[in-house]
Amino acid sequence: MVKTMSSNNKLDHAKTPLYSALMEHIDSRVIPFDVPGHKRGRGNGLLKNFVGEMTMKADVNSMKPLDFICNPTGVIKEAEDLMADAYGADEAFFIVNGTSQAVQAMVMSVVGDGDTIIMPRNVHKSAINALILSGARPHYIYPHIEDKYGMVSGISLENVKDAIKEAPNAKAIFIINPTYYGVVSEIEDIIEYAHDNGMAVIVDEAHGAHFPFHEEFPDSSIKYGADMVSSSIHKTGGSLTQSSVLLLNEGIIKRDRVKTVLNLTQTTSASYLLMTSLDLTRKFLVTEGKNRYEKIIGLVRNAREKINKIEGLHAYGIEDFDKKACYGFDPLKLGVNVTGIGLTGINVYDILRDDYNIQIEMGDTHNILAIISIGDSDKEINQLVSALYAISNNYRKEKLNLDFHQFNSTNVVKSPRDAFYTEKEKVDIISAKGRISGEFVMIYPPGIPILAPGERISEEMIKYIELLKKENGLLSGLEDGNAQYINCLKEVK
Numbered sequence: 001m002v003k004t005m006s007s008n009n010k011l012d013h014a015k016t017p018l019y020s021a022l023m024e025h026i027d028s029r030v031i032p033f034d035v036p037g038h039k040r041g042r043g044n045g046l047l048k049n050f051v052g053e054m055t056m057k058a059d060v061n062s063m064k065p066l067d068f069i070c071n072p073t074g075v076i077k078e079a080e081d082l083m084a085d086a087y088g089a090d091e092a093f094f095i096v097n098g099t100s101q102a103v104q105a106m107v108m109s110v111v112g113d114g115d116t117i118i119m120p121r122n123v124h125k126s127a128i129n130a131l132i133l134s135g136a137r138p139h140y141i142y143p144h145i146e147d148k149y150g151m152v153s154g155i156s157l158e159n160v161k162d163a164i165k166e167a168p169n170a171k172a173i174f175i176i177n178p179t180y181y182g183v184v185s186e187i188e189d190i191i192e193y194a195h196d197n198g199m200a201v202i203v204d205e206a207h208g209a210h211f212p213f214h215e216e217f218p219d220s221s222i223k224y225g226a227d228m229v230s231s232s233i234h235k236t237g238g239s240l241t242q243s244s245v246l247l248l249n250e251g252i253i254k255r256d257r258v259k260t261v262l263n264l265t266q267t268t269s270a271s272y273l274l275m276t277s278l279d280l281t282r283k284f285l286v287t288e289g290k291n292r293y294e295k296i297i298g299l300v301r302n303a304r305e306k307i308n309k310i311e312g313l314h315a316y317g318i319e320d321f322d323k324k325a326c327y328g329f330d331p332l333k334l335g336v337n338v339t340g341i342g343l344t345g346i347n348v349y350d351i352l353r354d355d356y357n358i359q360i361e362m363g364d365t366h367n368i369l370a371i372i373s374i375g376d377s378d379k380e381i382n383q384l385v386s387a388l389y390a391i392s393n394n395y396r397k398e399k400l401n402l403d404f405h406q407f408n409s410t411n412v413v414k415s416p417r418d419a420f421y422t423e424k425e426k427v428d429i430i431s432a433k434g435r436i437s438g439e440f441v442m443i444y445p446p447g448i449p450i451l452a453p454g455e456r457i458s459e460e461m462i463k464y465i466e467l468l469k470k471e472n473g474l475l476s477g478l479e480d481g482n483a484q485y486i487n488c489l490k491e492v493k
């Protein structure tokens with residue numbers, strides 16, 4: 001159901017309560033006998049030369065005029081209320097430990113030890129880490145796979161109905177809006193159906209922070225009554241890295257519960273640089289975001305058209321996805337399928353960096369992904385398009401036919417928490433078929449686990465991991481930095 005109290009611009013978004021209080025504090029030249037120990041930069045010239053004097057002066061800790069992250073009642077709360085208003089939520093919580101913490105707080109607010117939560121298998125690792133922390137069990141939905149592009153797409157209402165039939169006692173449903181590749185699922189109907197079945201809906205919108213600020217973007221799920229939404233303002237919104245926000249539609253989940261859960265893992269020394277960057281970014285997005293994004297949407301559309309004229313490359317859009325699992329698409333995600341030039345996305349990612357000085361967000365087996373955002377201009381986007389044109393000319397060979405080895409099913413034998421705490425032994429990955437994994441294996445970005453603790457290792461997964469190793473993919477999650485061994489649960493003889 002669409003929220004009736006759409007509240008954009010209810011408050012005065014020209015205001016920046018936290019930034020203003022911080023500037024007032026800096027101007028007052030209070031003598032600091034508190035932390036941080038660099039004392040406005042005087043104690044660390046090397047660092048001051050690096051980040052600048054203003055950064056050091058603004059790097060302060062909580063005090064009465066500047067409020068306290070663990071129980072905001074002053075200027076942090078005022079800034080959070082403006083953020084909630086900008087997104088149309090009832091409440092917003094500033095997060096300084098990345099969206100990973102927001103995701104963990106969402107999960108831990110709705111499920112506890114032994115509970116079940118329905119989630120798509122392509123969640124970010126922070127969601128599965130939240131299962132280790134909470135003790136809840138996942139009931140996975142396997143998203144639709146677009147074989148042609150070798151990528152996971154979204155989930156459908158039918159998927160959710162099936163999952164609820166299979167796990168009727170689940171307490172909550174977790175949705176991703178949009179996926180890393182920009183795919184938006186049938187969120188409005190999914191939220192309504194889940195609520196009708198008594199389940200809370202929590203949404204990872206790490207890649208959708210820009211959604212409320214232009215009508216061509218898909219909607220934020222907060223508009224459709226999602227109970228909680230985590231949004232990486234630092235990703236596409238433009239705030240400082242690690243700053244994020246957790247949004248709440250109060251009802252099934254109460255504000256005080258979320259605050260208590262956040263305080264389990266939240267720092268008591270939240271960075272005012274990060275929090276102030278959220279305050280300023282909210283003002284910028286509300287007052288100038290629409291014009292900025294308007295221009296950028298046009299630039300991406302242009303770039304897509306140009307790339308689609310380059311031999312062997314295809315920049316995909318909503319028309320390329322099966323409608324069953326893709327209801328919308330984020331126009332700022334510039335994803336390009338590269339197998340037509342005979343290279344993997346991982347190869348092209350490296351070539352762009354090494355030969356053209358261009359850093360893109362991600363390369364996987366079949367695709368590359370460039371994140372286009374509020375800070376881009378036609379100059380850089382044209383450089384990317386020219387580089388892709390040159391790569392197609394210089395490297396093109398026979399089309400690559402890759403078997404798609406990414407997970408499309410997993411066998412969860414133990415809950416992530418049980419697996420995490422069970423005794424383990426090292427096993428050569430090549431011979432780990434049939435064993436139960438005790439750790440994560442993923443490529444970052446995107447940080448979506450290929451294997452999670454508690455899952456039985458299949459031959460397909462081993463092949464996929466070996467392919468990524470051969471292609472020099474950035475594997476992580478394993479204790480063994482060389483990714484030769486994996487910790488598996490000890491077998492009882």
Ligand SMILES: Cc1ncc(COP(=O)(O)O)c(C=O)c1O
Nearest residue numbers: 098099100101124204206232447
């Ligand atoms: C879908 C998704 N959720 C959550 C996160 C975690 O965000 P952060 O890196 O801010 O902790 C990421 C990070 O890439 C992500 O892609």
